[in-house]
Amino acid sequence: MVRPLYISPVGRGGVDFGIQNITRAVRRYGAPRAELLRLPEIYNFLPILIPRGLPRGWWRGFDLIQGRSRVAFALRAPGRPLVTTVHHLTTDPDLQPYSTPAQRLFYRLIEARYDWWSISSADAVVCVSRYTQQQVARAYGYTNTTVIYDGIDTDVFVPPPDMQRRNDGLPDCDGRIRLLFVGNRTRRKGFDLLPRIMNLLPEAYVLYYTSGFQDVDEGPPHPRMVPIGAPDRDGLVAAYQSCDILLAPSRLEGFGIVQAEALACGRPVVTTRISALPEVVDHERSGFLCPRDDVAAYAEAVQRLGEDEALRRRFGEYGREKVARSFGFEQLGRGFLDLYERLVR
Template identity: 75%
Template sequence: MSIRPLYVSPMGRGGVDFGIQNITRSVRAAGLRPELLRLPEIYNFAPFLIPRGLPAGWWRGFDLVQGRSRVAFAFKATGLPVVTTVHHLTTDPDLQPYSSFAQRLFYRLVESHYDGLSVARADAVVCVSRFTQRQVEQTYGRRDSTIIFDGIDTDVFVPTPGLVRSDHGLPPAAGRIRLLFVGNRTRRKGFDLLPQIMERLPADYTLFYTGGFQGKEDAPPHPRMVPIGSPDRAGLVAAYQSCDILLFPSRLEGFGIAPAEALACGRPVVTTNASALPEVVDEGQSGFLVARNDVEGYAARVRELGEDAALRRRFGEYGREKVAANFGYDQLGAGFRALYSRLLEK
């Protein structure tokens, strides 16, 4: 009989939410029988209420239960083996300057406590990058975590034939070179840097950007920035296929799903030489890595790629091969299947 993992995930607003969906799809493809239980968003902030908010015996029929580190500690009462995934730690000092006072207070007084409980109590801890694994060891002292990189469905996120840019995935707009930003409109993601970068680029460069998950749409912060809302998965693939370069000046990433998705679609990436991003983007091979906050550096690298179609193609080909070999669903599903088998044999 195949293993039955139960994934419990309050609704989220970013990459972590996509991550749990990717895990569910990949382990099903690996022959397991997972179920994803979605909960109201409030449980992200009060995970200790999860056992009280669900019917009695909600875990019965499953072999183990898994959730992100903000909530997994609440599953110990089930008596099943508990697995937690650590995507990134908000206690990272590098994040503090780009968080509001309220966020810093929540991170320090609440979320770090939840993360610590989950890391300490889980039967297995999974980290999505080597960077995140180092954080877990340095912050909480746990040294037996397992790295399973975030996974990209490389059968869905695919290049166009010949890596030729599509004209159907982005709204009509002037611009010889089409840039794309995918992420929340937050300072952590470097959204505030985008208008400054655009000011330093030629007039025929246009930047398309997603609306994020905040539920509000402000006017574009630069005349050559075009919002595209919050596309579904098919729309996101089409957007990647319709751009020339992903511009992603994020200041901190536990993995970097957007760069991996762009590379899977054969698009080069300009991003930051920080946190886990160098594990995804290889400098000078699939993209360029720029020092955090270096607006001039981002602009120079974008322009270098924008003016060299052959370089974009070479980077795109290399990036596609790397993501397919290292970050696809095969490694994701196989990694969790092996971890669960070891855990359940104990």
């Protein structure tokens, strides 16, 4: 029975949850002794120092080593295959207009090198979507990759009974239609667009938003926006089940884990027709895909769903079925286990 070791510095976004989901899925579907080793966050920026922070012979007892593309190049171990996962590339041209000059400099001069060192030295490169796979080929000319979609635990992220909205997972308010935004308050996630979208929606629409991993919230940027902090997994499920629509005007996603979680909970999604999101959200079947930065289009899609309960239910049912079929833990766990068996043999 194969025993993988996952090594991951503590992160501040969906990538951090991704490695935890891989570990859980692999344990569930055939590798119960898989282990996840967490490292201090600083190693995200200085992965070359990781070997110095690990004990002598840290790889013994494991059959292979896996890490995300920012750090995997530093995880080479004697006689063990190395697997790296590419979640998204920060050098993606679509991301540049929404990054600060300092971020762009770091991405181009440092992180791009980390990604390439990992991709070129790994025995297997896994991309979390077809879009990410295309970006790896475009940026580095590397095509020997495998797509294994990010996975959602569809035994945890489930719809409420009879698809009816819960009333106990979000703070009380007078809003008739409850919108939810989940993610960091960054331009990449489209957080800056939310107040303008709310300005175009009726007074009965209220938007709840998480704080993500950012600093202390300075207060709602709109009178009908309500912060809910950083809920744990159970709290996040309750929030999904207590909203009517997920609003996620992202500008770039390597997969779209928030969108998939909301769909798994039977909630329709309004998001953007960019990057990997059309692989997750089927336009006019589980949600609406809008042009990037088109505030009016987001508002129109939200209101169309908000005023049609039957449509919300139909989209939610379709989205739940698709996520359970295509993005559940089984495809994630078995996909990696099949890859591991080939590598170990």
